[in-house]
Amino acid sequence: MDLGPHFAFILTAYGAAALVLAGLVAWLVLDGRRHQSLVDELEARGVRRRSSPSESR
Amino acid sequence: MSMPLAQRLANPKRFMELSGWLLPWISAVSAGLLVVGLYMSFTAPLDYQQGHAAKIMFVHVPAAWLSMFGYALVALSSFGLLVFRHPLADVSAKAAAPIGAAFTLLCLLTGSLWGKPMWGAFWVWDPRLTSVLILFLLYLGLMALRSSIEDEALAAKLTALLSLVGIVILPVIKFSVDWNSLHQPASVMRLGAPTIHASLLRPLLVMAAGMTMLFLAFHLKAMRNEILRRRVRALRTFEVQASAGLAGQPAE
Numbered sequence: 651m652d653l654g655p656h657f658a659f660i661l662t663a664y665g666a667a668a669l670v671l672a673g674l675v676a677w678l679v680l681d682g683r684r685h686q687s688l689v690d691e692l693e694a695r696g697v698r699r700r701s702s703p704s705e706s707r
Numbered sequence: 708m709s710m711p712l713a714q715r716l717a718n719p720k721r722f723m724e725l726s727g728w729l730l731p732w733i734s735a736v737s738a739g740l741l742v743v744g745l746y747m748s749f750t751a752p753l754d755y756q757q758g759h760a761a762k763i764m765f766v767h768v769p770a771a772w773l774s775m776f777g778y779a780l781v782a783l784s785s786f787g788l789l790v791f792r793h794p795l796a797d798v799s800a801k802a803a804a805p806i807g808a809a810f811t812l813l814c815l816l817t818g819s820l821w822g823k824p825m826w827g828a829f830w831v832w833d834p835r836l837t838s839v840l841i842l843f844l845l846y847l848g849l850m851a852l853r854s855s856i857e858d859e860a861l862a863a864k865l866t867a868l869l870s871l872v873g874i875v876i877l878p879v880i881k882f883s884v885d886w887n888s889l890h891q892p893a894s895v896m897r898l899g900a901p902t903i904h905a906s907l908l909r910p911l912l913v914m915a916a917g918m919t920m921l922f923l924a925f926h927l928k929a930m931r932n933e934i935l936r937r938r939v940r941a942l943r944t945f946e947v948q949a950s951a952g953l954a955g956q957p958a959e
Contacts, residue, residue: 651749654759656824663763663820667770670813671921674806678928685935692942697949 717794719934726927733924740917747910754907760824765910767817769918774814774842775877777807777922781849782874785867795930797863798937800870801853802929806922808846814839826889834883835890838876845873 653660744765754761780803787796818836819829830836849866856862884892894902903911 652759653762654753656758656760659820659824660759660762663766663817666816666820667766667813670809670816674809674925678925678932682928682932682935685932685939688939689935689942692939692946695946697942697946 719795719798719937722795723931723934726931730924730927730931733920733927737917737920737924740913740920744910744914744917747913751910752906757825760821761907763817763821764907765914766918767814767821768911769915770810770814770817771839772915773918773922774807774811774839775880776919777803777810778842778846778870778874778877780926781807781846781870785870788863788867789871797867798930798933799926800867801863802933803926804846804849804853806925806929808843808850810922811839811843811846815843831889833889834886835880835888838880838883842876842880845876849873 748762748765751762751765753759781800784796784800784803787793788800815836818839822831822836823829849870852869853862853866856865884890
């Protein structure tokens, strides 16, 4: 694909977009997994809030 | 059934159920729109003045719109916390800030990469560029303020207050192009018809729709993570209280 004389700027801009958005996806997925495993670990130890004993994930 | 949606979502459990169901759909729609949008962007006709470099517009403009949308979401959520004390308002404000900051960073990066071939400089202290940089710093300030205060309820209120004061940046950004700016004026969101040609407007709108859905998916996921984080904190507090023989006291 011919992107003209400014191809480096165009590719870098789209690359930066991919990097920023992929970074957000990775952070959100890893953060979610970490907190879910902490909730699971605490619940496995029998720690539960009496107000909501079986809250949904 | 007559209960308003905002009231029904006040229950984190119900929010987790609904968001868990919605998230895959929003993500899939976003992915589909972005694939189509990228194809349309790279097959769109060349801009008569800027040539290929105008392709940066298809990612820069949606990022710019969403950087402002993100801040409006933070401010609206903050208003919901301070005025209505909605239980999920602070969760929403906290979740939206880093996502808005990321889209603002993307706007600044892609704008800079578009500016160099068109203006001859990566950066100029132009009213539009400077006001968007202030927006980025405002996002960072909100996150720094929140993390610097240990008492989470106080941190939420102070952050909400700052975000409401900071909303003044949105009209400044919007009208900054009229203040002796290098940046081109609005060509889509303006009174009257868009000035951009339909062959370039269509891919731009598809990319904007895809990136907006992506923003919403990120926001839902970040809200879910924040609810889980608060649950972990509540369970740990309850565990400590139980082991200290204070089990009669509720854990938030």
